[in-house]
Amino acid sequence: MIDVNIYRYNPETDKFPYTQTYTLKKPEKDIMLLELLNILKEQDSSISYRRSCREGVCGSDGMNINGKNGLACITPISQAIKNNKIELRPLPGLPVIRDLVVDMTEFYAQYDKIKPFLQNETEPPAQERLQSPAERDKLDGLYECILCACCSTSCPSFWWNPDKFVGPAALLQAYRFIADSRDTKTAERLEGLSDPFSVYRCHGIMNCVNVCPKDLNPNHAIGEIKSMLLSDKKKENIIVSDGVS
Amino acid sequence: MSLKPVYINLFKIQLPLSALLSISHRVTGILIFFIVLPVFAYILNILLDSPASFISFTDAYNTSIFLRTFVLFNILIFQYHVIAGIRHMLMDFHLISESLYASNTSAKIAIIIFFVIALLTILGLI
Numbered sequence: 001m002i003d004v005n006i007y008r009y010n011p012e013t014d015k016f017p018y019t020q021t022y023t024l025k026k027p028e029k030d031i032m033l034l035e036l037l038n039i040l041k042e043q044d045s046s047i048s049y050r051r052s053c054r055e056g057v058c059g060s061d062g063m064n065i066n067g068k069n070g071l072a073c074i075t076p077i078s079q080a081i082k083n084n085k086i087e088l089r090p091l092p093g094l095p096v097i098r099d100l101v102v103d104m105t106e107f108y109a110q111y112d113k114i115k116p117f118l119q120n121e122t123e124p125p126a127q128e129r130l131q132s133p134a135e136r137d138k139l140d141g142l143y144e145c146i147l148c149a150c151c152s153t154s155c156p157s158f159w160w161n162p163d164k165f166v167g168p169a170a171l172l173q174a175y176r177f178i179a180d181s182r183d184t185k186t187a188e189r190l191e192g193l194s195d196p197f198s199v200y201r202c203h204g205i206m207n208c209v210n211v212c213p214k215d216l217n218p219n220h221a222i223g224e225i226k227s228m229l230l231s232d233k234k235k236e237n238i239i240v241s242d243g244v245s
Numbered sequence: 246m247s248l249k250p251v252y253i254n255l256f257k258i259q260l261p262l263s264a265l266l267s268i269s270h271r272v273t274g275i276l277i278f279f280i281v282l283p284v285f286a287y288i289l290n291i292l293l294d295s296p297a298s299f300i301s302f303t304d305a306y307n308t309s310i311f312l313r314t315f316v317l318f319n320i321l322i323f324q325y326h327v328i329a330g331i332r333h334m335l336m337d338f339h340l341i342s343e344s345l346y347a348s349n350t351s352a353k354i355a356i357i358i359f360f361v362i363a364l365l366t367i368l369g370l371i
Contacts, residue, residue: 009250017250064252067259092258095249103249156268159253203271204336205264206348220343227339 002026002081004040006047007089009096017096026077026084033072033080034061037088048099056213059148063100064089069150069211091153093162106162107149107169114166114174114192119185135181142176142221144214145169151208151218157201164197168208168218171199175221178228190225190232199225263348266355270329273322281319288316317370321363328359 001023009017022040034051041047049072050060056074063072065080066087080086094102120129152158152167166174174193177183193199199222208218260268291302306312332355335341341351 007252011249017252064258067257087257089254089257090252092253093251095251097249154258156264203267204333204343204348205267206261206343206345207264209343209345209348210261217343219348223337223339223343226337 001084002077003085004036005085005087006040006099007096008047008099010046010098030076030078033065033075033077033086033088036077036086037072048101050101057146059146062091062148062150062153062213064092069154071148071150071213074213091149093153093155093159094149102153104149107147107152107167110152110162110166110170111147111173114170114177115185115189116170116173116177118177118180118183120182121184129182131181138179138181139176141216142172142179145172145176145216146214148213150211150213154207154211155202156205156207157203161197161201165201166193166198168202168222171202171225172216172218172221175225178225187232190229193225194229194232199229202226261345261349262352262356263345266329266332266352270326270333273326273329276322277326281322284315284319313370317367320366320370324362324366325359328355328362331355 002025004022004024005019006022007017008014008020022043024039024043027036027039032054034054037047037049037051049063051073052058052060054073056071059071061072062069064087065072065075066082069091072088077086088100090096090100090102094104094106097103147169149169151172152169155165155168157165158167171193174189178186178189183189202219202222204219204223206219209216212218288302292299306316332341332351335351336343336348341347
């Protein structure tokens with residue numbers, strides 16, 4: 001038998017969230033956590049969670065599994081069980097709508113802020129904008145993000161300033177377009193991130209890298225953005241000092 | 246509209262070693278600003294005030310285990326902050342790679358260095 005502790009909150013009936021324990025027979029096969037939740041939902045149809053693709057592509061079922069954010073659909077129960085117990089809680093730091101479903105408005109607002117689309121004002125060529133293999137290689141490890149919010153919601157800096165700190169997920173995407181050879185708005189993108197909060201609230205605690213279900217490294221992208229901002233400032237200072245002399 | 250609950254339970258959420266190092270670095274930074282620096286400035290003021298006050302403070306320091314422990318804790322906080330801070334700067338300069346492994350290993354090394362220096366300080370002062 002295994003105990004599954006689930007964070008429960010229904011705004012219509014509950015004043016405060018509480019933990020409900022479900023005891024069930026351990027499945028013979030090493031099924032994914034999402035399957036386990038589906039079994040539980042047959043017992044208690046009031047349990048709410050998001051899910052869609054059930055194979056780690058859509059990023060809907062991000063949740064806090066035994067204290068670590070991850071996708072329920074690609075986490076086998078053998079990996080999640082500790083002392084015959086599994087604790088499922090919503091993604092930390094975002095307002096809970098119901099049970100394991102969180103309000104991702106703040107997360108998407110930050111994503112919107114970094115203008116997640118290619119910007120190029122030059123005349124488009126007849127077929128497509130070409131890239132060399134080396135230029136394309138720079139996007140590896142950046143474009144694969146599925147926006148599940150596991151990283152941003154495990155980041156203490158994002159918990160403190162969800163409105164001002166862009167967060168690891170959106171910063172990874174910001175760097176995805178900064179690093180893209182076809183994008184011509186690099187300077188404007190960097191300018192938009194140069195305030196004290198957007199990037200610099202990251203103190204490299206690495207929880208984003210620790211939890212990413214796609215094994216991406218937002219911390220590396222943030223480091224690259226910081227370096228580019230710094231070299232931009234250096235250039236500005238040289239121009240200013242040249243002007244004075 | 247009622248306020249929605251937000252789940253943040255630091256006792257339940259798993260944080261890597263590098264996170265604990267970073268958070269404690271900030272906490273010690275606050276302690277240094279509000280406690281360590283004022284205390285050391287005050288002690289320096291006593292020591293430099295007059296030869297008599299210098300002797301009275303060193304006498305008190307030699308006899309009171311409480312005072313010695315208090316000063317020792319202040320020194321340890323400062324040492325911890327400096328060591329964790331150097332690691333942070335090395336990461337900022339990309340001298341430590343931004344992988345989870347490198348980050349956790351450098352955090353372990355920083356803690357070991359702190360314990361060695363702390364031990365030497367304790368042996369030297371007590």
